[in-house]
Amino acid sequence: MRKAFALDIDETICDTRRYWFAELSQRFGSPRAGSLDDLIAHYEYTTNVAEWQTPEARAWLSAARADDRIHRDLLAPIPGAVAAVAQLNERFDIVYMTMRPDSIVGATRDWIRSQGFPVGEVVASPSYLFDGERPAWKGRELMGRYPQVVGLVDDHIDVANNIPVGYQGKLFLLGQPSAPRSDISIIPCADWSEVTRQVAIAFPRELTP
Numbered sequence: 559m560r561k562a563f564a565l566d567i568d569e570t571i572c573d574t575r576r577y578w579f580a581e582l583s584q585r586f587g588s589p590r591a592g593s594l595d596d597l598i599a600h601y602e603y604t605t606n607v608a609e610w611q612t613p614e615a616r617a618w619l620s621a622a623r624a625d626d627r628i629h630r631d632l633l634a635p636i637p638g639a640v641a642a643v644a645q646l647n648e649r650f651d652i653v654y655m656t657m658r659p660d661s662i663v664g665a666t667r668d669w670i671r672s673q674g675f676p677v678g679e680v681v682a683s684p685s686y687l688f689d690g691e692r693p694a695w696k697g698r699e700l701m702g703r704y705p706q707v708v709g710l711v712d713d714h715i716d717v718a719n720n721i722p723v724g725y726q727g728k729l730f731l732l733g734q735p736s737a738p739r740s741d742i743s744i745i746p747c748a749d750w751s752e753v754t755r756q757v758a759i760a761f762p763r764e765l766t767p
């Protein structure tokens with residue numbers, strides 16, 4: 559049976575953050591002058607923008623995170639992800655593993671297909687979990703699927719920090735400059751071309767006679 563690779567969705571293959579920053583700026587005001595790129599580079603997460611922590615803004619974002627139409631139709635892929643994942647899929651099955659609530663799995667599956675990503679199981683977190691419980695949920699899922707699932711590509715430090723001690727697979731940490739811990743194998747990757755390069759090093763193809 560072919561081994562599999564797990565892929566996170568938001569900020570790993572899907573540029574979800576750009577949509578939230580654009581919408582929150584328009585609806586609740588931009589906290590500083592400059593382009594959308596500048597805003598994202600400065601704050602990184604919407605939770606770091608004080609202006610967007612009002613009850614109204616939080617309620618809008620909370621509802622939007624569970625909105626089928628947004629997740630099916632309105633999000634763009636991360637640059638380079640479609641081609642890199644196609645290449646990964648030549649050697650590995652793909653499992654999508656996301657902290658999104660399982661209520662939007664259908665819309666997520668439609669988006670994956672419409673963007674040209676390979677078909678694969680979508681593992682989403684139970685809707686009843688609190689946000690703070692989701693990274694640990696994901697770490698346990700990943701641990702439980704090893705060695706069938708040999709690695710994960712993910713952007714989130716909280717996920718890296720919540721993978722159980724003793725995990726034998728590899729985490730390719732996208733867009734982060736360094737590994738937050740050294741007891742498991744974490745490979746920081748600036749972008750998807752670096753992921754492709756590092757996967758080839760970590761999982762060398764067997765020499766064919």
Ligand SMILES: [Mg+2]
Pocket residue numbers: 566567568569570712713714
């Ligand atoms: Mg993510």
